[in-house]
Amino acid sequence: MESKPRILIIDDDPAIRNILLANLRKDYDVAAVGSVLEALEIIEKGFIPQVALVDFMMPGLNGDQFIQNMPVPNCVPVLITAKRIDSEFIKDMLEKGALYILHKPFSMIELKAIVARIISDLEVDHGQDSGS
Amino acid sequence: MAKILVVDDDPEMHEVLQNIFGDEFELLRASDTAEAREILREHSPEVAIIDMMLPGENGDSLVKNGHLPEAACILLTGFSTGPNFAAEMLSIGFLYVVAKPFNPVEIQALVKRAISHLNHRKVAKKSRNSSEMRYNPDAVQRLRDAVSAFKVAVG
Numbered sequence: 001m002e003s004k005p006r007i008l009i010i011d012d013d014p015a016i017r018n019i020l021l022a023n024l025r026k027d028y029d030v031a032a033v034g035s036v037l038e039a040l041e042i043i044e045k046g047f048i049p050q051v052a053l054v055d056f057m058m059p060g061l062n063g064d065q066f067i068q069n070m071p072v073p074n075c076v077p078v079l080i081t082a083k084r085i086d087s088e089f090i091k092d093m094l095e096k097g098a099l100y101i102l103h104k105p106f107s108m109i110e111l112k113a114i115v116a117r118i119i120s121d122l123e124v125d126h127g128q129d130s131g132s
Numbered sequence: 133m134a135k136i137l138v139v140d141d142d143p144e145m146h147e148v149l150q151n152i153f154g155d156e157f158e159l160l161r162a163s164d165t166a167e168a169r170e171i172l173r174e175h176s177p178e179v180a181i182i183d184m185m186l187p188g189e190n191g192d193s194l195v196k197n198g199h200l201p202e203a204a205c206i207l208l209t210g211f212s213t214g215p216n217f218a219a220e221m222l223s224i225g226f227l228y229v230v231a232k233p234f235n236p237v238e239i240q241a242l243v244k245r246a247i248s249h250l251n252h253r254k255v256a257k258k259s260r261n262s263s264e265m266r267y268n269p270d271a272v273q274r275l276r277d278a279v280s281a282f283k284v285a286v287g
Binding site: 074 | 278
């Protein structure tokens with residue numbers, strides 16, 4: 001039986017972690033941690049995520065620093081932020097590697113669609129690059 | 133030179149996008165989905181920027197009907213984009229939904245990120261298929277060093 005896709009949540013707010021866990025664990029193998037340091041520990045223990053949902057503002061290192069030094073090269077990062085989003089911020093975060101930037105409070109419907117979109121992108125083989 | 137397919141019935145929008153992307157990309161222009169399908173018979177653009185409201189068929193039908201399986205597709209829409217609409221468009225295959233009027237800085241960054249995502253997608257799919265998903269110890273160490281530096285800085 002194929003294992004579920006893995007999602008890593010990094011957010012210092014336990015309420016946000018719990019909401020995300022409750023909404024995602026049915027379809028995904030989810031790990032939720034409260035800091036970048038905890039994220040590194042779980043990754044080193046072998047939890048290699050396909051998608052990372054990363055809070056922007058955290059004690060210690062911010063989410064954009066994690067994304068910029070993405071420790072899992074093939075993992076796709078989604079940045080979640082309460083900061084006011086303007087075009088310069090979006091540009092900066094996209095250039096650092098975030099694929100999406102979501103504003104808190106975010107829509108769970110939209111977040112689930114984003115995660116599903118990324119996972120299907122990684123899994124669906126459109127044929128042209130298969131067999132190479 | 134990478135190609136961007138622009139599907140919009142507003143000639144001004146074509147000019148705006150030409151000004152933003154013309155130096156770095158070859159722009160393929162269509163004013164409706166029928167013209168777009170004609171272009172797609174001969175070209176495989178890396179990115180498609182598609183207006184939602186078009187004469188005849190709406191823009192989302194190009195993605196919904198599988199005409200752009202390899203491209204990163206960006207939907208432009210003039211009406212309010214709630215989370216349900218965005219979620220629906222993502223589920224049919226769009227990468228981004230962008231409300232008009234858009235900021236040139238933002239759409240330029242989205243297109244560049246979309247192209248890097250296409251490249252990443254190819255690598256990641258191969259890695260996943262061959263169980264090569266792993267972490268980068270150098271990046272982990274850089275982050276550990278940054279955490280330590282932060283701790284020292286705040287005492």
